[in-house]
Amino acid sequence: MRHLFSGKLAKLIFFPVAVSILISCGAPEEKTSNTSATLDAAESSTDFLSSWQDGPKNKIMDWVKSTTTEGSTDFIPEKDRIAVFDNDGTLWSEQPYYFQLAFAIDEVKRLAPENPDWEKDPSLNALIKGDMAGFMAGGEKALLKAVAVTHSEMTVDEFDARVKNWIKTATHPKTGKHYNEMIFQPMLELLQYLRANGFKTFIVSGGGIDFMRAWTEEAYGIPPYQVVGSQFGLSYVDTTASPELIKIPELVFLDDKGEKPVGIYRNIGKRPVFAGGNSDGDYQMLQYTSTGDGARFGLIVHHTDSVREVAYDRESHIGQLNKGLDDAAKYNWLIVDMAKDWKVIYPYELK
Numbered sequence: 001m002r003h004l005f006s007g008k009l010a011k012l013i014f015f016p017v018a019v020s021i022l023i024s025c026g027a028p029e030e031k032t033s034n035t036s037a038t039l040d041a042a043e044s045s046t047d048f049l050s051s052w053q054d055g056p057k058n059k060i061m062d063w064v065k066s067t068t069t070e071g072s073t074d075f076i077p078e079k080d081r082i083a084v085f086d087n088d089g090t091l092w093s094e095q096p097y098y099f100q101l102a103f104a105i106d107e108v109k110r111l112a113p114e115n116p117d118w119e120k121d122p123s124l125n126a127l128i129k130g131d132m133a134g135f136m137a138g139g140e141k142a143l144l145k146a147v148a149v150t151h152s153e154m155t156v157d158e159f160d161a162r163v164k165n166w167i168k169t170a171t172h173p174k175t176g177k178h179y180n181e182m183i184f185q186p187m188l189e190l191l192q193y194l195r196a197n198g199f200k201t202f203i204v205s206g207g208g209i210d211f212m213r214a215w216t217e218e219a220y221g222i223p224p225y226q227v228v229g230s231q232f233g234l235s236y237v238d239t240t241a242s243p244e245l246i247k248i249p250e251l252v253f254l255d256d257k258g259e260k261p262v263g264i265y266r267n268i269g270k271r272p273v274f275a276g277g278n279s280d281g282d283y284q285m286l287q288y289t290s291t292g293d294g295a296r297f298g299l300i301v302h303h304t305d306s307v308r309e310v311a312y313d314r315e316s317h318i319g320q321l322n323k324g325l326d327d328a329a330k331y332n333w334l335i336v337d338m339a340k341d342w343k344v345i346y347p348y349e350l351k
Contacts, residue, residue: 048193087205298333
């Protein structure tokens with residue numbers, strides 16, 4: 001067992017976002033709002049993929065038709081219609097830094113009055129004062145400290161409540177939108193279209209499983225038990241009142257790259273027939289899906305839209321995409337060009 005905030009996890013999640021945090025000039029400002037993204041726009045449309053251009057839309061619909069029509073050589077029984085999707089960069093935005101890190105930063109600032117000892121810690125004190133340059137000067141130790149004090153030593157119910165409150169109030173530093181408004185409308189439509197045709201949709205992400213489970217059902221229609229993610233330590237405490245699960249700072253399972261197929265097997269128990277991702281962190285999940293028997297579908301969301309979202313791929317500090325682009329033809333993966341293939345990016349564009 002590894003410590004939650006050491007080595008591999010730090011390099012994967014936190015160091016790549018350091019520069020972008022400084023560029024963004026601070027953590028997202030919290031605002032109170034009742035606005036939240038829903039599936040209403042997709043549900044009200046008779047065309048499930050109305051935000052897609054005809055090219056990729058037809059490829060998806062043709063595949064679904066061939067795999068759900070009895071008598072077809074590509075027919076997949078409903079019990080085997082498993083579809084898996086990465087979250088960050090695939091179902092919602094991930095720039096300028098992962099949204100779970102934004103949560104940690106906001107929580108440090110919110111909880112500071114209750115924890116006066118934090119002012120004695122140089123990195124946390126810098127963060128509390130809004131000195132992002134000073135905070136980042138603390139390097140790995142500072143970043144991991146911020147996450148440690150906001151993700152552990154509390155019950156799972158308390159953490160769930162904190163995430164739900166944050167997702168309703170915090171806003172993105174560039175768009176000013178709530179984070180649950182920055183989910184991708186075309187992907188919402190795809191999730192619903194697949195479910196309407198007998199597919200079960202799962203999230204398989206490197207993000208924390210507890211963090212995602214707090215809001216994925218409302219945002220995507222994916223219930224907590226269909227979320228696979230990185231898992232942190234838990235301790236069962238049997239009290240006289242009510243037993244509790246307490247979050248502790250240990251990394252039990254890091255759901256990224258080659259570990260994604262492992263997580264799929266352990267949590268789902270079947271090889272998927274449809275997989276969607278956006279980076280090389282999803283490569284093995286797409287490969288595992290695509291090399292199974294029978295009809296398979298792999299999809300990569302390529303961030304090409306510098307106007308409506310952010311354009312990045314091979315040289316990006318997060319969401320880097322190299323092998324996926326190079327091997328897409330080999331595995332017959334559909335590369336979705338956000339700038340060309342999506343009529344809208346976010347649900348709020350439809351309002």
